[in-house]
Amino acid sequence: MQGWISGVWGFSALVGPLVGGLIVDHFSWRWVFYLNVPFGLAAMLLVGRGVPESTPEPGVRVDLGGAALFAVGAGALIYGLELESPVAGLLAVLALGAFVLLERHQAFPLIPFPALRRPFALRGFLGNLLGGMAFFGMTAYVPLFAQIARGQSATVGGLLLSPMTVGWTVSSVLTARWLPHWGPRPLARWGPMAMIVGFGAWALARQGPLPLLGLAGLIIGAGMGMVMLALLVCAQEEAPREVLGVVTAMLLFARNIGGSMGAAVMGAALGPALSAGGETLRATFWKVPALALALSLGILLMGLGVPDLPARKAEPLEESEFVEAEASWALRQ
Incomplete structure (x- = not known):
């Protein structure tokens, strides 16, 4: 396999x-993205029919707060590097720092x-x-x-x-x-x-x-x-x-x-x-x-x-x- x-x-x-x-x-370069649509739909169909649904364990929660902080921090980091923006860099440091602090106290952290x-x-x-x-x-x-x-x-x-x-x-x-x-x-x-x-x-x-x-x-x-x-x-x-x-x-x-x-x-x-x-x-x-x-x-x-x-x-x-x-x-x- x-x-x-x-x-x-x-x-x-x-x-x-x-x-x-x-x-x-x-x-046109746009067709490079359009071409992915039928393959994406086919993959969704195959996964929907072929992958069995799993039963989540009781008490397990998704770390939405951590995910949000990390998304903001990572996005600001990339944006700051590309555009050389000090404001975006500062936002990245603050968001990622808050993410690390939050994850240390989460029962089910996004990144353990x-x-x-x-x-x-x-x-x-x-x-x-x-x-x-x-x-x-x-x-x-x-x-x-x-x-x-x-x-x-x-x-x-x-x-x-x-x-x-x-x-x-x-x-x-x-x-x-x-x-x-x-x-x-x-x-x-x-x-x-x-x-x-x-x-x-x-x-x-x-x-x-x-x-x-x-x-x-x-x-x-x-x-x-x-x-x-x-x-x-x-x-x-x-x-x-x-x-x-x-x-x-x-x-x-x-x-x-x-x-x-x-x-x-x-x-x-x-x-x-x-x-x-x-x-x-x-x-x-x-x-x-x-x-x-x-x-x-x-x-x-x-x-x-x-x-x-x-x-x-x-x-x-x-x-x-x-x-x-x-x-x-x-x-x-």
């Missing part, structure tokens, strides 16, 4: 950017901070945050670079993005096979090293042939898939079974919010070059992979503390479970 799920994600990662580019080139006190959960959280900033921050601007700085079509921009997502998918599947034999320690180091090499190649060869940039993107994706799954498994192996889902969700959440933060930071680094385009953007774009490389060094620091296998209080996960959360997250993107 995991092979089928990963195969669907790999096919989508390859075809999606290409189809999106073709739609933009030959129709005690779970992050576990060393591998915290390492995985920070690694996923940095990984999301590096990878998704970069992917937010690669098609723009291809079109505005290199004068290529939207289709070519999509093709330039595909190696990164395909490399991640293939690497995740292979890493799931390697983990039971090698353990997470070497993979948590090799992954960031591959990302450093890939981002460095992108920065140096940004004006070179597009196939060379595609190869660099493939290396980046392969490293991302390797280290993200290794960190995820470490956190899962350490966590007791009753909080396994919470720990997994926190790591994937860190990656998502990291992507938004990374896109905002890299957009601010490019500054006026984004609107100028052309040679100005081409000369300035090195800042994007350079920032991603610096973030990858932080991921490597997280990986250096990963052991062979952390002690576990419950039975070990089966091999098929190693990739379960990764594939589920991928299908939601």
Whole structure:
């Protein structure tokens, strides 16, 4: 089953950017969003008919206050980074600070901070945050670079993005096979090293042939898939079974919010070059992979503390479970 799920994600990662580019080139960018409507309706129908309803436990409440504070704080943070707004930054600090204080006294918190006190959960959280900033921050601007700085079509921009997502998918599947034999320690180091090499190649060869940039993107994706799954498994192996889902969700959440933060930071680094385009953007774009490389060094620091296998209080996960959360997250993107 995991092979089928990963195969669907790999096919989508390859075809999606290409189809999106073709739609933009030959129709309108609006159709990229309209195209999601029938697929969304079909997914709703399948989930409604195929997923049984669960009975909530008595006494469990949804943390609406915490969710509201976090939404305001995270939104203000991204807004402040993108527009360099001190007011939005101050609002983010106040809202997120209130969120942390509220969560400490909630019986059913949105983010159970005690779970992050576990060393591998915290390492995985920070690694996923940095990984999301590096990878998704970069992917937010690669098609723009291809079109505005290199004068290529939207289709070519999509093709330039595909190696990164395909490399991640293939690497995740292979890493799931390697983990039971090698353990997470070497993979948590090799992954960031591959990302450093890939981002460095992108920065140096940004004006070179597009196939060379595609190869660099493939290396980046392969490293991302390797280290993200290794960190995820470490956190899962350490966590007791009753909080396994919470720990997994926190790591994937860190990656998502990291992507938004990374896109905002890299957009601010490019500054006026984004609107100028052309040679100005081409000369300035090195800042994007350079920032991603610096973030990858932080991921490597997280990986250096990963052991062979952390002690576990419950039975070990089966091999098929190693990739379960990764594939589920991928299908939601």
